[in-house]
Amino acid sequence: MKALAISGSARTRGNTEHMLNTCIEVFENAGMETELIRLSKNSVHPCTACGSCYKTKDNTCIQKDDAFHMIYDKMREADIIIVGSPVYFGSATPNLMALLDRAGYVGRANGSVFARKVGGPVVVARRAGQNFTLAQLLFWFMIMDMIVPGSSYWNMGFGRGPGEVQEDTEGLDTVRHFAENLVWLAEKLNS
Numbered sequence: 001m002k003a004l005a006i007s008g009s010a011r012t013r014g015n016t017e018h019m020l021n022t023c024i025e026v027f028e029n030a031g032m033e034t035e036l037i038r039l040s041k042n043s044v045h046p047c048t049a050c051g052s053c054y055k056t057k058d059n060t061c062i063q064k065d066d067a068f069h070m071i072y073d074k075m076r077e078a079d080i081i082i083v084g085s086p087v088y089f090g091s092a093t094p095n096l097m098a099l100l101d102r103a104g105y106v107g108r109a110n111g112s113v114f115a116r117k118v119g120g121p122v123v124v125a126r127r128a129g130q131n132f133t134l135a136q137l138l139f140w141f142m143i144m145d146m147i148v149p150g151s152s153y154w155n156m157g158f159g160r161g162p163g164e165v166q167e168d169t170e171g172l173d174t175v176r177h178f179a180e181n182l183v184w185l186a187e188k189l190n191s
């Protein structure tokens with residue numbers, strides 16, 4: 001099975017990545033093929049609302065000058081998709097939302113390509129905004145017809161400087177358990 005983690009942080013090796021890597025470790029221990037994609041290294045332009053994807057219906061977006069298709073194809077191949085975002089002024093990053101808007105529109109134009117895949121979001125912030133950002137991202141997973149398991153708490157961490165989230169042991173335990181639930185669920189669905 002394949003597990004894909006997408007970091008929406010503008011910062012490479014920051015707290016979002018620490019949280020996603022905590023999940024990736026669980027996926028690897030379960031024998032899954034894993035990959036982390038950083039939007040800090042792969043820019044994705046926003047959706048232009050041109051509607052071309054609904055005309056061509058060939059799993060492509062008319063914009064071809066960015067990393068979108070590389071990431072979208074990996075999302076289609078994955079059994080598990082998790083996304084991570086730092087909170088930026090109470091919301092998910094525009095980098096991540098640009099990807100999710102386009103992947104969501106192209107995916108729905110082609111028969112809900114993410115339907116019944118499992119996954120979910122994790123978020124991190126210095127002080128506040130995790131609840132809203134987690135909910136914001138959950139809306140995407142829900143309308144994609146995906147299956148999101150719970151955890152021992154909501155998937156959120158606290159931290160400001162790179163790596164600070166490692167001191168939030170409850171936050172990391174929560175996302176570790178979330179990843180364990182994803183493995184459990186994916187294995188049940190694939191058996």
Ligand SMILES: Cc1cc2nc3c(=O)[nH]c(=O)nc-3n(C[C@H](O)[C@H](O)[C@H](O)COP(=O)(O)O)c2cc1C
Binds near residue numbers: 086087125126129
């Ligand atoms: C533009 C910007 C806006 C931010 N807004 C918030 C916020 O609304 N609430 C908060 O608690 N932290 C906020 N932060 C802090 C980040 O969420 C925090 O440093 C986080 O750990 C960054 O994750 P990263 O290391 O993966 O980039 C903001 C940071 C930036 C750069």
